[in-house]
Amino acid sequence: MSVYNSLDSITEELHKCMKCGNCMAVCPIYKETRQEVGVARGKISLVEYLLSGEIEMTERLADRFSLCTTCMACNTNCPCGVRFDKIILAARAEAVRKKGLHPVKKIAFTALKMQRMFDFGMKTGSLFQGVALKHVPHKSDRIARMRFDIGIGTDKVFPMLASKTLRSEFPEVVKVKNPKMRVAFFTGCMINYFYTDIGKAVVEVLKENDIEVVIPKGQGCCGIPASVNGDVASASALAKRNLRAFEKLGADALVVACSSGGTAWKHVFGELLENDPEFKALADKWAGKSYDISEFLIHKVPFKKQGLGRVDRKVTYHDPCHLNRGQGINKEPREILKSIPGVTLIEMKEPGRCCGMAGSFSLVHPDLSVQISDRKTADIELTHTDTVATGCPACRLQLKSGVENAGIEEEVLHTIQILAESYRAGKNN
Amino acid sequence: MLAREVLQELIQVLGAENVLTEQEDLLTYAYDATAAMKHHKPDVVVSPLSTEQVAEVVKIAVRHNIPIYPRGSGTNLSGGTIPTKGGIVLSMLNLNKILEIDQDNLTATVQPGVIIQALNDEVLKLGLLYPPDPGTVTTATMGGSLSECSGGLRGLKYGVTKHYIMGLQIVLANGEVIRWGGKTVKNVTGYDLVALFTGAEGTLGIVTEIIVKLIPSPEARKSILAVFDDVDKAGKAIASIIRNKIIPATLEIMDNVTIQTVEHFVHAGLPLDAEAVLLIEVDGYKEVVEREAVLVEQILKDEQAVEVKIAKDDKERDLLWLARRSALPALAQKRPTTVLEDATVPRSKIPDMLKAIRRIADKHNLNIATFGHAGDGNLHPTILTDERDQDEMKRVHLAVDEIFQTAISLGGTLSGEHGIGIAKMKYLDWEFGEAGVAALRRIKEALDPNYLLNPGKIVRRD
Ligand SMILES: Cc1cc2nc3c(=O)[nH]c(=O)nc-3n(C[C@H](O)[C@H](O)[C@H](O)COP(=O)(O)OP(=O)(O)OC[C@H]3O[C@@H](n4cnc5c(N)ncnc54)[C@H](O)[C@@H]3O)c2cc1C
Ligand code: SF4
Ligand code: SF4
Ligand code: SF4
Numbered sequence: 001m002s003v004y005n006s007l008d009s010i011t012e013e014l015h016k017c018m019k020c021g022n023c024m025a026v027c028p029i030y031k032e033t034r035q036e037v038g039v040a041r042g043k044i045s046l047v048e049y050l051l052s053g054e055i056e057m058t059e060r061l062a063d064r065f066s067l068c069t070t071c072m073a074c075n076t077n078c079p080c081g082v083r084f085d086k087i088i089l090a091a092r093a094e095a096v097r098k099k100g101l102h103p104v105k106k107i108a109f110t111a112l113k114m115q116r117m118f119d120f121g122m123k124t125g126s127l128f129q130g131v132a133l134k135h136v137p138h139k140s141d142r143i144a145r146m147r148f149d150i151g152i153g154t155d156k157v158f159p160m161l162a163s164k165t166l167r168s169e170f171p172e173v174v175k176v177k178n179p180k181m182r183v184a185f186f187t188g189c190m191i192n193y194f195y196t197d198i199g200k201a202v203v204e205v206l207k208e209n210d211i212e213v214v215i216p217k218g219q220g221c222c223g224i225p226a227s228v229n230g231d232v233a234s235a236s237a238l239a240k241r242n243l244r245a246f247e248k249l250g251a252d253a254l255v256v257a258c259s260s261g262g263t264a265w266k267h268v269f270g271e272l273l274e275n276d277p278e279f280k281a282l283a284d285k286w287a288g289k290s291y292d293i294s295e296f297l298i299h300k301v302p303f304k305k306q307g308l309g310r311v312d313r314k315v316t317y318h319d320p321c322h323l324n325r326g327q328g329i330n331k332e333p334r335e336i337l338k339s340i341p342g343v344t345l346i347e348m349k350e351p352g353r354c355c356g357m358a359g360s361f362s363l364v365h366p367d368l369s370v371q372i373s374d375r376k377t378a379d380i381e382l383t384h385t386d387t388v389a390t391g392c393p394a395c396r397l398q399l400k401s402g403v404e405n406a407g408i409e410e411e412v413l414h415t416i417q418i419l420a421e422s423y424r425a426g427k428n429n
Numbered sequence: 430m431l432a433r434e435v436l437q438e439l440i441q442v443l444g445a446e447n448v449l450t451e452q453e454d455l456l457t458y459a460y461d462a463t464a465a466m467k468h469h470k471p472d473v474v475v476s477p478l479s480t481e482q483v484a485e486v487v488k489i490a491v492r493h494n495i496p497i498y499p500r501g502s503g504t505n506l507s508g509g510t511i512p513t514k515g516g517i518v519l520s521m522l523n524l525n526k527i528l529e530i531d532q533d534n535l536t537a538t539v540q541p542g543v544i545i546q547a548l549n550d551e552v553l554k555l556g557l558l559y560p561p562d563p564g565t566v567t568t569a570t571m572g573g574s575l576s577e578c579s580g581g582l583r584g585l586k587y588g589v590t591k592h593y594i595m596g597l598q599i600v601l602a603n604g605e606v607i608r609w610g611g612k613t614v615k616n617v618t619g620y621d622l623v624a625l626f627t628g629a630e631g632t633l634g635i636v637t638e639i640i641v642k643l644i645p646s647p648e649a650r651k652s653i654l655a656v657f658d659d660v661d662k663a664g665k666a667i668a669s670i671i672r673n674k675i676i677p678a679t680l681e682i683m684d685n686v687t688i689q690t691v692e693h694f695v696h697a698g699l700p701l702d703a704e705a706v707l708l709i710e711v712d713g714y715k716e717v718v719e720r721e722a723v724l725v726e727q728i729l730k731d732e733q734a735v736e737v738k739i740a741k742d743d744k745e746r747d748l749l750w751l752a753r754r755s756a757l758p759a760l761a762q763k764r765p766t767t768v769l770e771d772a773t774v775p776r777s778k779i780p781d782m783l784k785a786i787r788r789i790a791d792k793h794n795l796n797i798a799t800f801g802h803a804g805d806g807n808l809h810p811t812i813l814t815d816e817r818d819q820d821e822m823k824r825v826h827l828a829v830d831e832i833f834q835t836a837i838s839l840g841g842t843l844s845g846e847h848g849i850g851i852a853k854m855k856y857l858d859w860e861f862g863e864a865g866v867a868a869l870r871r872i873k874e875a876l877d878p879n880y881l882l883n884p885g886k887i888v889r890r891d
Contacts, residue, residue, distance in 0.1 A: 353751030
């Protein structure tokens, strides 16, 4: 019985909560609203009332369950070991079973539709963007703002759709001379459609380390935007599609460069497909050989240190929630950054505090998302660095939007881009 | 349900965004951190932004005769914020500004919604300290901890919340605003209402501004762990330290059940067969701390500690305190319901109390772990149980009764720091007698004749 199919699956998890309120100290939403419903304890009590029959699932209740960035900070601070991440997923899945998807998400973010919309955008190219987005001149990032408010505010800065998707720029198998390994690359949506520069850096670094890269054309969205919002059916369909695509080409390992993609391959696919023996076995097999790119380069195939050239950057690193708390990866990216000549790493206050993006959370609660982001931006500004590194394209989007709106000169990059830059610098010398 | 006109009046004063009326919000203010307590849904939750708004809310409540339940972070352990009669929950969390830090007078002036740790983060930058440190420093509010007169780990040397409250602004039950006390160390003008409102659990007035005393932050500190194979020896060691005129900042004890649970949880190197461990910290000037640490070590050895360990550096110190800080979390993970009491006895009676608790646990076949602030006699017998098991819960209640009886018969008190609230109201006459309870009631009725402020707490209406 998984959290996606039944609310009863979390009864024991709920009983663990002693209502001590320790979660209040770390919840990014509660920090802004100071209302009990924002914090884990409040939502846990609502689920309890729901289970005891004191209240019913209503649209208003579903709204309350949308108040969570799923940052997992409460998990870490909970003395009783309550896995609130499980509770919120189960509550949202129940909300969708009873009340359907939230309207904003329905329009823009049903996972399957999202992909179609992006593909459409790619075909019509600048036409789509010209209508909706206004280009913001900027030296390094191709970014834009909403021209008109479609209910998500016009403050958010978006990356421009790439002129070509990442997957169309590479063959399915990128060969190297003496391959020591064959590694599959799961790109994820954001890297495929928007931040192709991250994807190119991943391929570049892997090739530099004599690794053959497989990029299956048949892959799609990881399905996390769907599963965290309770759309279990779409998420399961996507999980199967991805498993099929990767199984077809095969590989010794799989790497991702986005935090939700990593969570999907390592945990979520298996949970979604637990009642489908054939796919469950497949999901488990791939879960065992899935790595975040920084994890892969530190633990699986230690990356080449010779040939690293000088990169003069003062860098601060933001920990993506689902990489740090979700997968326990926080030392690896820092280790990579520290080994690059010329890079100084300066830590910000609370690098692990959520940036407030959380996928569609920022669409449903734009004001809250911006408030949370503003705290992050202020912390970044205090470091007096020139670069923010992070391990997730979604965080990159949010962080970029934050520093841009605050008028701070700061480049926002994925760690792997800085490593690629260093290899490049090594060659030019 | 409140009349529409009441809600309209509240909205007019506070703005719609600060008035919650949907049941999905109201239900999240129906409980607090107290275990095994029935929840009650309020009719409305309001979050004022100023003292004037608080006063207006009180006046509306008076006009319509509606109870008001003040609330900080809702972390109290005595049912103090549960709105048993419905009505208005008054959330103080939006009054969250530090108004002034006065380095010349060593005071800070804060609004009640400031989180304790937030104040300490600010004053620490100036080398100052606000010592009261309940286990909830990172979540509890200044107003809530003032109203419970919270204690914490540093009580032995530094005292508790009431020793740091110098002045208050209070909204009375009729909506009038008064100020009492101030920044002067000496003040004997009129009755000491500052003392009266400290620990009043929101039953006498609503606190809207607090002036607290600050002290210079100690320069150095040193931690010591001592292991005992016998509770009495640990008790004698505690007495001996104090008799030798050393007042540690912290003097904590853990019993065998706690030690076993903690050790399995964090692996801090505690001996599983120990009957008690003491954790001691001395602080102050560097030279003094060095001397006191050596003295304490000698005393502990003289009192037949099986093992004495002085933390050599911050890392070792952190490991020792991790063990203590993990006590409650570790215990809480063993069973779904954790009933945490705070019966308190004179420190010389600690061994008697520990043994009595062990007897009570055996008698009722319960799992009770005890840890706490041995230096100030404040123990936390913690009953590990499951709210769903009705038979066991009956035995839990019997055991709690007996724990309180024992504490009082040893010359102690019902509550050292968690307050009376609903949870301990029925035991009051054991400690005060009928006449004492009647005196309490007369004070309540003098200040709040219609029982509008936090009714159903501390004082029962006849
Ligand atoms: C895990 C855990 C550990 C704890 N450890 C300790 C400890 O070591 N020592 C200790 O002493 N306590 C401890 N406590 C108890 C609790 O943390 C304290 O009592 C705390 O200070 C309460 O603060 P709060 O802001 O949550 O107040 P609340 O719980 O919101 O309120 C407490 C009382 O104050 C009243 N109140 C709140 N604000 C106002 C105001 N502005 N004016 C008038 N009345 C008001 C309320 O009506 C209520 O009666 C612990 C609790 C937990 C859950
Ligand atoms: S910290 Fe954990 S146990 Fe405490 S209220 Fe939050 S979820 Fe519950
Ligand atoms: S996951 Fe993050 S946002 Fe959600 S309740 Fe926990 S701390 Fe708050
Ligand atoms: S975008 Fe990044 S920081 Fe923000 S919620 Fe997601 S993982 Fe956390």
